[in-house]
Amino acid sequence: MNDDLIIGGEKFSSRLIMGTGGAPSLEVLDQALVASGTELTTVAMRRLDPSARGSVLDVLRTRGIKVLPNTAGCFTAGEAVLTARLAREALETDWVKLEVVSDERTLLPDPIETFDAAERLVADGFVVLPYIGDDPALARRLEQAGCAAVMPLGAPIGSGLGIRNPHNIELIVEAAGVPVILDAGIGTASDAALAMELGCDAVLLATAVTRAQRPDMMAEAMRSAVRAGRLARLAGRIPRRRYAEASSPMNP
Amino acid sequence: MNVTINGTAHELPSGATVSQAVRKLTEATSGVAVAVNDEVVSRGAWDSTALAEADRVEVLTAVQGG
Known part of the structure; x- marks a missing residue:
């Protein structure tokens, strides 16, 4: 079954987008990325450290995985726009995962700064994928502003709390x-x-894999889960009922 | 001439270019981007862009994250 994910005109057969933060080493990260089957993976932009050995970019290049730079660490639209432009220069991609957070403690996305940055980046020719709260109204406004996707959170970054408001995620998907x-x-x-069962087109995760006791095994689990959830969504689940409905007829 | 490269003070000859500042940290030219005073300087302009006293140079690359 052909069920490609299409973002900004590009096709992906995997619906699992990986992050790279939190892996104890590039070797562990490499194994996890391979096991995940991902075709699109985020990196952050930071000051160059002359003593750093090896590069996450080499891992992605070797595995043929498309790089998705993010603007992690930015608190204002201005910082995010500059970071996106630096990423475009360094990585030769106009794709950016726009991430503008409001405070260190929750890392919750700042909707005002995010929207401001999104408008400026779209105008500057970027393919913008904004990280947002589970807010259907904001998701719509960002789509209208020309974003190529919207990325609502399930719960705060790294919290592993799952999807706190499935209803809002469904509302975002519907619209x-x-x-x-x-x-x-x-x-x-x-x-x-x-x-995926709620109707999301893809999942982006990092910590759940990179900080698992066996990152490669969890990556494989996520790959299967995303595929299972996608198939279940397409297959159409049965309605929920209050009482039993016999699956074995009494009078055959 | 004193400039700041990635937050650290450096002494460069007067009229030094962005290329010379980058080489203080790395010989790499790919996978790296530069901003001077919060404005991106594209790679093609590194050799021809002269720095001025007290300029803030940021040299960034991709790292694990997100």
């Missing part, structure tokens, strides 16, 4: 004309499957 990517909060495979 969206661009891909909806559940981003942040995934703790284990069932969370990823639920995201």
